Amino acid sequence: MSVHVSHLTKLYGTQCVLDDISFEAQKGQVLGFLGPNGAGKTTTMKIITGFIPQNEGKAMVCGHDTEKEPMEAKKRVGYLPESNPLYHDMYVREYLEFVARVHGLGNKTQSRIKEMIEVTGLSSESKKKIGQLSKGYRQRVGLAQAMLHDPEVLILDEPTAGLDPNQLLEIRGLIKSLGKEKTVILSTHIMQEVEAICDRVIIISKGKLVADDSPGNLQQRVKGSMAVRVEFKENVSAESLKKIRGVKDVRQDRNAWLLFSIGKNDLREDVSAYAREKNLTLLMLQLEESSLEEVFKSLTTSNSKL
């Protein structure tokens, strides 16, 4: 068990930020941390990395208690904080050399730095000062410093914030490949990211853990109706669409219509029958999968627990 968190509770003054959170993260897994702003994602990460202590509970990294053996735990963690703090006056290489010295990499220093600069795609920028880099490149420096000492556990607080779409794909690919041999815990607001790279999702809301499952399972578990997206060449009215068998609700979405079913029925057959009957030309007919976004919304707005 690489990261083991049990009954974590954190109070800021009288405000309870984390309330009895327990979870585990295994090697070879990318764990996604989801939750609205202020849910306690960053606080949990700060506790695992040993920056602040918890009021109750325990956080273990590779079998080392972050409170009792902080040095052993910290050696095994690579951390990218939310704001990606860096020394703007330092050169990229100089900064990585400093990090290597802190971790006592010794004669592996240069080869590790070379590897990290290549992996994160910093080669063209490695001779610049960090302050001169764009946000995306700074983010890469942040990732490089987190991975430099080859830690078993990577804690990444919103690692893809501020990246352009190409960089986004690259960095996601990098995290995914890292996740094969390491334990990666990352927090994010972006649902597609979770669907793309996470093997497991933990949703936190108001300091409480509300879900801990794979993205697939979470999608299946969401209750409610199924939707079908349909587009006709001709104009049709909402009233006539509502008369199709099994349709509960109709909503217009630009040129297309979203039809919601009563219960969990596939509406596609009925819709195509309706189009034939009325002599309409179907331009599109597609089953809408309930997205993680809906799961997230239903879990973090109501107090329900899956």
Place this chain on the structure above:
Amino acid sequence: MFAIYLKELNAFFSSLIGYLALGVFLLVMGLFVWIFPDTGVLDYGFASLDMLFVTAPWVFMFLIPAITMRSFSEELSGGTFELLATRPLKDAEIIIGKYLAALTLVLFSLLPTSIYYFSVYLLGAPAGNIDSGATTGSYIGLLLIGSTFVSIGIFTSSVTRNQIVAFVLAMFVCYIFFDAFERLSKLDIFYARVDDIVEQTGINAHYTSISRGVLDTRDLVYFISLNAIFIRLTHLVLQSRKW
């Protein structure tokens, strides 16, 4: 600790801060010791470096807070302290690394003034007619004052994210310890009761004693404790994030 020390030292010398501090210190010292007619050695007629040792602590009082003000304030305001604190480093190592780096800069600023010593040594009539014991003592005293100011500066820097606040606060505390205690001891309410204790709390009394060339353990203990107190206070401030 060594990594922090090197990083801080690099930061001094890869930016202007280090050269500026050294340059200003040496310029002001040169003016006072050699150029200004009221204070210069050449017009004074005696082979002594007293002027250097009287002026240097006052210049330190401005320059050392300027060197140390960024040490923690910058890390706190930039968020880099979080990264430092989550690396396998003890808080004490971070503090000592920064402390030693600033102290090294102070040492570098004093080294070139050894030229003054050799000049005055040769200018004496006959040559070599200078109180070498007192001069050595004064240098040790200056270094101890420098280290105390560094520990004060690092402490005030850990209290605030604002470098200007850290600078002004450090200058104030340095002044209180260097000069204010001695002056306060002359107040009537202290007279003949605790005036010697008040005076001994200040730095100047111990500095004067060391400057005579007699290295008294009491003075050494005073300086080391003062350093230790401010380093410990810094440690407490850093640890307070865990309260």
